[in-house]
Amino acid sequence: MKYILTSIMMMLYLSAFGQEKDSLQTDTIKTQNLSDVTITSRRTGTRKMGGAVNGVMINKEELFKAACCNLGESFTTNPSVDVNYSDAATGAKQIKLLGLSGTYVQMLTENLPNFRGAAAPYALDYVPGPWMSGIQVSKGASSVKNGYESITGQIDVEYLKPDDEEGVTLNLYGNTKSRMDANADANIHLNSQLSTELLAHYQDDYGHHDENDDGFLDQANVRQWNLQNRWHYRGYNFIFHGGISMMKEKREGGQTEHHYKIGIETNRYEGYMKHAFILDPAHGTNIAVMTNLSMHQLEANYGHKHYDVNQKNAYTQMLFETNFTKQHSLSAGLSLNYDYLNRDEKETTPGIYAQYTYNLNDKVVAMAGLRADHSSRYGTFVTPRFHLKLTPNEIVSLRLSVGKGYRTVWALAENNYLLASGRQLVIDDLKQEQAWNSGISSSFYIPILGKTLKLNAEYYHTHFNRQAVIDYDSNPTEIRITNLDGKSYSNTFQIDASYLLLEGMELTVAWRLNDVKSTYGGKLMEKPLTSRYKGLVTASYKTPLGIWQFDATLQLNGGGRMPTPVDGLWEERFHAYEQVSAQITRWFRHFSVYIGGENLSGFRQKQPIINAADPWSSTFDPTMVWGPVHGAMFYAGIRVNIGRL
């Protein structure tokens, strides 16, 4: 939606986004003239978003710092989000934002809610990296425009646009863990107003790697076909975006020689359209109608356990936006969300919202939103959210936010990978989750030695009133998804700084502390499998004309609590570990080549699968993953640009 409305909203706060028409061979050297002084500096890979919400835009430059085969691999070079494996046998991955699991982050594509329920465990693999033009990560209570669900934040994926410069891009990638990726994007402008685009992806993991000799594949072999067709029309007072996509994936894991096998087959179909009718360009007055439909068919086998689901989701939203004056703007709308998993698991939720923004010369931006929704399962509920941004001068800005979020839990669909565990999976009659999130963040732009030190500090607190808790601790023979009975909260503090150390060389340093606790079996305990802290150092150097690029990242992940040990099969806590990755890119006029390595220090969790010797026992468990499951990996790739100047 942001893209649709860029032209009409840019006067407020989105002025930079309309310029994101990157081709592959673009430069990242930005020149600015201040009176008679010329300053040449590298354009950074991430930048703070404008507006009252604390957000970061991860752009193409950042995504080029690593291979970024898919969305899940796009956060390794920056401190915005953590991505962890949640299951060693299936390769399910989970985002962690503000110390909490990915289900509390609302996933959006093109600013429409997506990847709900059954799609959640493997969703990070469903967005190929070369398809993305950028990712927006918003922390804390977000806008009420996209619903009531975001509790810790939102991640919005922006795909390449049909109206970008015409041409074709091909990307081929291969790594030493027997994975190959092939991607293509092509777009054509049919006339001055209408353009279309085709995105294609194929990946194949064909190896049988078992580095720790536990008899299990270190990671699932995934074969995926993914195709998307997008359209864009821009008239005088009407803008249309639409598209369809389909994905087929086969995921195979388990024992390399014996009979315990995991097989997951997925077919996913999506369609979306967004219409914006511009009524008064001078005041940014417009009405937009947006719809997203998806069908997610999943057939999963975990040893002898079987799970099938065919989830259908329909979401539609109509919104009205206007800027009464430069200071006062309003957004109001209606929405309808429908989820159907089976006869017992379905929900229809109509909603209404209004959001008012006060902007005093960009020095004070206050945004207050309120929405009311009615769930066919849980009745009516109200979502208030408030954001304030203060920018007293060019050096400092301060953001405050507070807001409530709700979530309907599709427990088995969202956590079906837990069926891989030998424990019995028990799901109680769950209530709707409900949490408050509040936060404060500050940004400083401090001039030092002719360059700017960008310093950010933020603190967020999330407090659950109702939560579906995944309890490994109360009973050693079961994993119980149950209603919270007691306290559950998360405190996170992060500080990060980036500085242009030398001409073309940027250094980023970040540190985050997590204090996440929940009540398990009546006892307030540290959330298991969650690192207590994370440190990150990245260095990126680009030669003056941007022909060579060198990137390196060091991550330090803190230790944390393991679920209560059973029969001494594992330790009470896991320890801290480091990860190093590096990449070299050489740019040519019409193509670029890159080589790199991940997890170069070779650290891996020694026993990612508990009791791997007996996969049919109740103590078998591949779901207690806290670190890398495979050692050092090297890769190489090429991006070829045809037709784009």
Place this chain on the structure above:
Amino acid sequence: MLTAMVALAKDIKTVVLKTQPEMHCESCEKKIKGNLRFEKGIKNIITDLKTKTVTIEYDADKTNVQNIIKGFKKIKYEATEVKKDKSKK
């Protein structure tokens, strides 16, 4: 040491150019920088949207203004010099 002396001996010149069509947005800047950097002898490219000019530093032993203008033609821009070359010490 020898390399440094050779580098010092390079004949680095600067030329300021205007383009047709005019460079009016960040996308134009990217296209010009993204392509001209691969022309032989180019050492630095500075674009200025305010004055719509491109300032190019080049090694005069390897290229000249005419070759740079040909480089602009490859990406469908007509470039004209707005200043005389100025040697850089």
